[in-house]
Amino acid sequence: MDQFHAMFAVGYLMLSCFAATCYGVTFSSLHKTLIVSASSPQGHVLKAGEDELTIKWEVNQTFPPGTDSTYKTVKLKLCYAPESQKDRPWRKTVDDLKKDKTCQHTIIARPYTPSNNSFIWTVDRDIPSAMFFVRAYVYDGQGVAVGYGQNTDRSKTADLFTVHAITGRHVTIDVASVCFSVFSVGSLVGFFYMERRKGKVSLVK
């Protein structure tokens, strides 16, 4: 009997794991169990690679105590606001979290604690120019998402941050590209000159 119970328990656990991963957790099934806030001394316009964002998060006390008993890790992500998703299907919001492309940049992952959480993040250099908000996902021991929190409202229009990306251009690259362009056209002019001289020489022959 004991063996049967053990097998059943293992089977049930495995099945629920598969169910969770195969089924795919949807965003609409999650509750907003965390309160997240983000702020910056630079206001709401940030420069990639330079400016800092201070993010604070804690459990939402309005939910019954014990809701966070399964919470193990917190992942903070930078997510695209609807304005920056327009006409860009590679940033589309889909309810199935496996296919969702809203939050493509991970800020930090931390073990979960209910309060006194804060992190100062220097905006990464490869963040593109767009409007963002911050969202925190909480995961249980199996890595399945069980809750979230975000610094903006349901319609994702309040408290957004605008990031100005780096251009990726450097003076050396600019100069090199212009120089080689000029060289390319210049050598063509040289070729025409050489051709005309050849023509004159063969005429003399």
Add this chain to the structure above:
Amino acid sequence: MEISQNTNTTDRKFALPVDSEHKSTEFRLFSIASPHMRAFHLSWISFFSCFVSTFAAPPLLPIIRDNLNLTATDIGNAGIAAVSGAVFARVAMGTACDLFGPRLASSSLILLTAPAVFLSLIANSPAAFLMVRFFTGFSLATFVSTQFWMSSMFSPNVVGTANGLSGGWGNLGGGATQLIMPLVYSLIHTNIGSTKFTAWRVAFFIPAFFQMLSAYAIFFLGQDMPDGNYVRLEKSGEKHKDSFSQVFYHAITNYRGWILALTYGYCFGVELTIDNIIAQYFYDRFNVNLHTAGIIAASFGLANLFSRPGGGILSDVVAKRFGMRGRLWTLWIVQMIGGLLCLLLGKIGSLSGSVAVMLVFSVFVQAACGLTFGVVPFISRRSLGVISGMTGGGGNVGAVLTQVIFFRGSRYSTEDGISLMGVMIMCCTLVILLIYFPQWGGLFCGPRKGVTEEDYYLSEWTTAEKEQGFHKMSLKFSENSRRERGKKGESVPLPSDKETPSTFV
């Protein structure tokens, strides 16, 4: 017996066997003998580099679109711009080849478009991105100089093979770039440690340099015709410097050029469109990741290694037995099957099925391109360049049309667009039925009695021009093209005595 003003050229020894125009009658792939095989290798390598540059952006789009803040509309428009520039550039290139020779024409174009690739490095907005893709796309006009050069260097019995291989191996660049650019990018990003937005820019130096160096190679190592360059031949009087208006007139009044321009739009044009949309199609419909979608996209272009040359070789093989009529029939059948496969591609719902159909489809549509240029060299001798340019330009028009009608906005889903494009291919291929050569026949009609190759090719010259001997090369070409009668036509009339060489010494 032909007496030439410059005895050096008649005494000249060539590494390969040649005909009376000194065009090679054999094609030896692994030789670099000057001038014939060297011209082949120079032309396919330079055309390859232009394709690499033109399609260098698509595989790096996930990074570029974030750096330049592009929308899906911006990306679609830039894709259309990349292929639309070459529409007129190809016609202009054809004219330039007729007037200045393929060596100068192609090296000039490549050096003029290399700045567009260099300046891609400093693009900073969607508008700048569109401009650099537009101007870089002009370099695809080197296709015309490639085909013209091959048609000048190789005899009718191997011209299909030469054209098919040089065109196909050049087109290979469109597939190779999907593998080269991500590789170069990751080398710079990971090994040298540049940020993403810098690494893609530096990566563009590679296609730019490759393009520039290939232009230098053409200029210093290449030669327009087996006997020399246009400049020297014209100054010594062996080659008459033709008039632009006459060359242009004889090209645009030849209806066969227009028919092939239309049908080429539905093999090559379709190939360009697929190059632009297929990665996204597999990514969206079958949920493969971006890397896998890129590899599938690359394999479509890489089939050019053998499929387009295969079309060219097939054209020559069929012509041995059935002549020009065989070339036309094979082209019609292969392109029709290509259209059918395109229709099928949009209807298949499984990933493996789609990849399989896509690969077979790529072979047929690219072979049709090779078969088209097995016919083009025979449409006109005087205006070979402009006809090649018109056909080539028509290819790009087809690419623009199909993308605008079927793959822009959300009117059709991508799979419906692909199927409808297949239907359009089949409809437009029907016009091949209308091609008729009086000396050889067409799809359903045989040749007209008593008409010879000389009648056809010399009709492009006026009596005054003939009296001055400007039509010499057309005369030689007519003789050499008698093979296009096929085995059955060997006993058909030859030119009468009134057109023997004595009038033009």
